[in-house]
Amino acid sequence: MSSDxxxxxxQGAGYAIVVGLGMVFSLGMILTSFVLRRYQKEIITSEEFSTAGRSVKSGLIAAAVVSSWTWAATLLQSSTQAYKNGVSGPFYYAxxxxxxxxLFAFIAIKAKQRAPEAHTYLEIIKARYGGAAHGVYIFFAFATNILVTAMLLTGGSATINSLTGMNTVACIFLLPIGVMVYTLFGGIKATFLTDYR
Known part of the structure; x- marks a missing residue:
């Protein structure tokens, strides 16, 4: 890094934030998952791990939607609109x-009524349109996940680099570790709880 x-x-603060705070947050979520499992007497099966037992209430789902929707491009674009157009800019952007x-809320309600046992929209596509359409949608879903993950990691890493001078590549590799740890222990329910926090 240039000295000017x-x-x-x-730079050490960057590593402390990414690794230290990530692990503290992961331990908190692991403890939360353990307490929920112990006092709600739920057994973690693969179904429970991947669907949270289909018991997630609307508040957690709303928090997950807002958390997932508020990513680097959204924050950057709404800030740009505020700079260009004043207070109305981010309002109209949002x-x-x-x-x-x-629209997705209405489609999700209809999908839940028509296919209550489906785990993903890809299962619905396969049942309704067949294997060829299923393959196309798998490709698009996979490509979208890769692009969004890359954008979030590079945006977060660039921010931490600007604040601390931490190596951007190291930050890209270290940022997801905390998320992987608590998801491994708590499944999708831990992810929903994290979005709520």
Whole structure:
């Protein structure tokens, strides 16, 4: 790193935030999952791990939607709109982007009524349209997941690099470790609880 660039925090603070805070957060979520499992007397099966026992209430789902929707591009674009157009800029940006969430809510309700045992929309596509359409949608889902994950990791790493001077590549590899740890222990329910926090 060039010596003429001033960063507000030392490089060690970046590693402390990414690794230390990530592990503290993971331990908190593992403890939460353990307490829920112990006092709700639930046994973790593969179904429970991947669907949270189909018992997630609307508040947690709403928090997960907002958490998933608020990513680097959304924050950057809404800030840009605020700079260009004042207070109305991010409002109109969010109003336009909210359309997809409202439409998805209606589609999700209908999908739950028509296919209550389905785990993913890909299962519905395969049952309704066959193997060829299923393969196309798997490709698009996989490509979207890769692109969004890459965007989130590079955006978060660039931010931490700007604040601390931490190596961006190291940050890209270290950021997901905490998430992987608590998801391994708590499944999708731990992810929903994290979105709520």
């Amino acid at each position: 660039i001033l960063v507000p925090l030392p 109003a336009g982007a909210s359309t997809q969430i409202v």
